[in-house]
Amino acid sequence: MTDEKKIELLEEMLELDPGSINASMDINEVENWDSMAQLSLIVLIDEECGKRVTGDDIKNIKTVQDVLDLMEC
């Protein structure tokens, strides 16, 4: 999956307008990044990649790039 596609999925998941986030952003700058969004990301990665991500993996996320790396199938 391309980074563009991943960001598109993330923005949709976070209920943000297209263009709201980019790879270099600190995760805490991302709007709507809360515990339910984190759970949603686990489900999203499971659905898109069939990959099992844990709550502990999510806690280690510092930037949007970290999320994109986790979304690598």
Added chain:
Amino acid sequence: MAYEDLKGKHVLVTGASSGIGRTVAIYLSQLGVKVTAIARRKELLDTLLTEMSGESNSVYEFDLNNLDQIGDLIKQIVSEQGKFDGMMFCAGVAKHVPLKMTKPDYAMEVMRINYFAFEETLRCISNARNCNPGASFVGMSSVSGLQGDKGLLAYSASKGAMNSAVRCAAVELAEKKIRVNAIATGYIGGTEIFNSINERLGSDEVENFANSRQLLGIGKPQYIANAVAFLLSDASAYVTGSVMLVDGGYMA
């Protein structure tokens, strides 16, 4: 020994290969129940068979997601093991999934095993050809069927459906002298459901949550097994259509 009347009774335990179902199967066998255990994983069932007390128990490998084959399975078990006097339905799945990610496929998956498989098993086993008068059937439910929580929409709906089905079935089956109840529990440690939720939320999160919400701490499968023995035995002869809280005070 307590629950003398359970001796020799034939009880179906589903979801018996692990967690609460496994503990229930072993405990019932220790009380003298003839247990028929069904689950998906053959090797775990074979181990369970060696762990149960008594010689009359049996195990059947079966995936309850195959709803249209449940009737044939019950028929087969009855012809091989005799009619049932009770059931403890423990099969089920749980994951934390927020509403926005609760798409039809996932919701169907949860409803299928947690609710439809329960309903179909209850429908088939409560047929007079398959059970004796005085039978008692119990569904493994949850406080989630009674109270909302983040990320548990499909699971809560499935348990709410089970609770409602139990009440209706109790009314319909009362004249056949069949009792139907559910047990609503909270977080029970060491179960696959608990572990998968723990993995998803991150270490300690569930434990901290459960310990703060459940007055008596995280539960043990044996606490449920004790309640199952009560609901299957004549000790609960006056109890039907109930959703019994065994939740460590979660709902208090």
